[in-house]
Amino acid sequence: MMKLMHKEAESHDTTASADATFRVRNLNVTARGKTLLRDVNVSIAPRQVFGIIGPSGAGKSTFLRCLNRLTDLTPEIRVSGDVRFEGTSVRDPSVDPDALRARIGFLFQQPVVFPKSIIENVLFGVRRLRRLSRGVLAEVAERALREAALWNEVRDRLNDSALALSVGQQQRLCLARALASEPEAILMDEPTSALDPKSTQAIEELILKLKERHTIVLVTHNIGQARRVTDWLACICVRNGAGTVAETACCDALLENPQCQEVVEYLGSGSSLP
Amino acid sequence: MMTNEDLVRDLRLSDGAARRPYLAGISCTRLASFAFTALALGTVGALTLIFILQSLPVWQDEGIGYLTGGKWFYRVQTFGALPMIYGTLTVALIALLLAAPIGIGAAIFTSEFLPARVRLAVKITIELLAGVPSVVYGLIGILLLRDWIYELFARFDLLSGDTLLTAGVLLGVMILPTVMTLADDALRSVPAEQRRAARGLGLTATETVLAVTIPQAGRGLIAALLLGLGRALGETIAVFLVVGRQDNNLPANIFSPRAWLESGQTLSSKLGGSETNIAYGDPLHWAAMVGLALILMTMVLAATIGGAWQRKTKYAPSI
Amino acid sequence: MRRASNVIFPALCGVCALLACALLVGLVFVIAQRGVPALSWTFFTDQMRQVGSAGGIFYNLLGTLILIAAALVISAPIATGLALTQAVYLRSASARSRLGLFLYTLNGIPSIVFGIFGFIVFVKFFGWGKSWLIGGILLALMILPTVTVSLIERIRALPRKYIEAATGLGLRQSQIIWSVILPQSWSGLITGSLLGLARAAGETAPIMFTATIFAGASLPHGIRESPVLSLPYHIFILAQDSFDPGVGAKLWGSALVLLMLVFALSMIALPFRLRLHDEAHA
């Protein structure tokens, strides 16, 4: 639909950035003197699936973690530049990073469930973030599990250990856990890489459904998945020893007609279509 | 990174090679290893057996009263160990009440809130101090602690600075490094992803510690306390110098804190005292002394094995 | 509320950590402050005189060194055997874990119990009287778990490739042990021994009935009836029976020397441990 919007990342214009969910300007990340990301500029529009592809080690996960300041947890990482979420700089001193993270869900590569019951896992965050009555909590749990398409599978065993679920179910449980606190955006770091094809399909369907109400940033290695679910794509490649956004475009444009040499190489090499 | 399982499997493969007919014969290394293992096991077995055998007369003479009797007068051959069991438990309890919050709090600080480099430095310092000999603690106890306790609690009209509390506080400081370093290990063993997941949900660092790290490290923390308790129960010299060594001092109400400000006797302070020399040669008295060692050993081993077991069992689904 | 608790809780924990460090550093400070005036060259080279109120601690220090050296020599082969049995020879997981539990048990036995055990068996049954060797044996028993566990951990951390390579060459199990496992893991033995000895050097309870006397021993001349002087017992006796103000300084000086010895042993172990730490986290 927007094939004309095909630009080099460096000259990414700001047409869409006025109401962008995330707007990243001149993001630089270093760790122990090594530059991980250099001059990253990206705008991510609301209620879309924004895909991030690129070779391993280029800094895709690091970029994702800059968006909700999970990078704070690694002391040696230094971040500079401007990252805005809904118009507010995430690194503004007045911003409480915990409150920020509560508004931005995060799905890890490996599902991380706590050694507790299913219901405890779903409510793990929300019951600490908001003061809710028991009845409301039950509703919240059901809604989140339904949204994560897990309700029908676990409704009868909510008090069983979450560790007994399959990995695919665990990943959806993690999604439900994130959804329970009604985040505005959801960051996903290769959420299906540990899953079998069937579970992968379930997650992909969920992503398409969730984008009606949420902004989704999806890091993926799977070009087919990118093609199936993303609206926009950014390719993060290594240039001069540091990761940077080589190209941003709407999905089809980038995949069919990459402009940038690194992207051509990346798409042409090992990660051919599945 | 290979696991021990892998190593064992690999070696079993090569062990098969060793048993090929043309390499017949048993390896000397294996023989020596098993012999040394048997020696160690045998020594501890002999130790237990000797203690049981040598303490037999007192069990025959006093029966269960040896454990429940409140009076110990060796000159008239009355042997009741209860006041010493009480003293040992009280002193260890006080030590634990002191070391548990401080040790675990400090461990939470080093493992959750300190950067790795600083954490290592603090941990090394603490472990260094875990080696301070108990006789040195005893010196500090006589020189400073007993006077402090005496003045600090003066309004309770305590008879002297040699109290169960003094010994307990001294022991608390002694086991603090043990508790802290084991608790730190337990907290560090909680996978980092779990913390990250909680932080990703928007929980604060504090909420993450309380909701994720501590519950999951729970067994490890209990193990740290139990192993600390084991050390506290068995300590001899430091306690000996400040506990007062008063026999037969069972308080009327053991739950009153006032009872902690009395002098007392612990199993180890009794064993470290002059009676051990006097008792040898009088079968019954000697049996009573050895019996104290047996009781002490049982108590310490219960705590230590409990701790070891807690530490070993991986965290399981808690529901 | 949430933000407040997120400040208060770490602060509380920080106070605990600070308190722990302050307590322990304060303790070292007190000992150092009182002990330093006693230190001099002759304090180390002269023997004790006038029941501890004059002279130095030469034979006390020497006796303690003899005791821990004996403990080291006795515990090293036994610990190696135990570690190999546990980490290499035993096949069933339950037998291995039972041996592990045995080590925990041994580690838990109070030192005074070892003392009484040594008194019954060696001093009385064997009729050795007080002897440095009994002290060495008892201290070796005491540090055995520390040494063994440290060695086992090092064996477990061995990179798989070494064993694969050696197996590929067709070496027998015992050859692999001597050519690969032990050479690669002996730092575990050193670390464990140093940490164990740091504890053993300061122990009074196991040696007071079995191996050490207050005055009059010099170098041991045999096994039977051959006690040594030692620093911890010296301090213990002087703490109860110093009859002279002169003893005070010597007493604190002795405590300081003992503390330094114990710290030195731990410090020597440190580089080995840090290397292990770095490898584990690489």
Add this chain to the structure above:
Amino acid sequence: MKRLLTFVAAIAATQLASAETLKINGSTTVNLPVAEAAEELRAQKKLDIQVDTQGGSSGGISGVGDGLVQLGMSSKSISDADRAKYPKVNFNPIHIGEDAVAMIVSRDVWEGGVKSLTQQQLRDIYEGRITDWKDVGGKPQRIAFFNKEPGRGTWEVFAHWLYGDAKKAPQVSFPEVGGNEETRNKVSSTRGAMSQLSASWTDNQKVFALGIKADAGEVVQPTPENIVSRRYGMSRPLFLLTNGEPQGDARTFVDFMLGSRGQELVKKHGYLSIAELKQR
């Protein structure tokens, strides 16, 4: 088992007779001059002497009884019970000096006006009938009695003097103290404290020796004159103890202790020499 032990002890004893090291164990009170004497003998005559103080006087007696040492140090007489316990041992106490046991109190008691006690008052305190100093003429303050631990000669002398026989002493439980310095330290740092202490260790600066008040009202202080004249009853002999006549190095040592230098050492540590005792 018992037979085995006796056998082992016998072997140990024969071993000892030929051993060249002279081993001494026992009372910390006797230890002071003995340890210094040992030091001098080691330097002068190259004798190999080991001195230890485990278990106090009882440790010395049992050490000789079990054949673990050639010389015991004891600040109490050998009782019939001791002889009965070691029927094969011929205990031979050698008197090398005399010491008195003083009842000491802390400064606040002394300044509160308690300077002496009667024998009956001491019994009442020891048996727990009097627990406050105000009942014996002092200021109101609970009595913190530190009892010398079992086996200490000091305690035996105290009990013997108070009850005629240590065995008749009632079974009581007080906080216990061991060595003399420990006693002095704990008494001086505790209000209302009292204990038994070798008279030579009382300095009347940190701890204060009470006089003993006779029924007639006359107060006897633990001074050397009163000890020599036996007016102060709570005194004790200091013994070296052997099994039979001392032999070899033990003989040398005993002779040294009874000689002029040895007796000087006895006096140096605050005890009465044999010569002083014979003056009476």
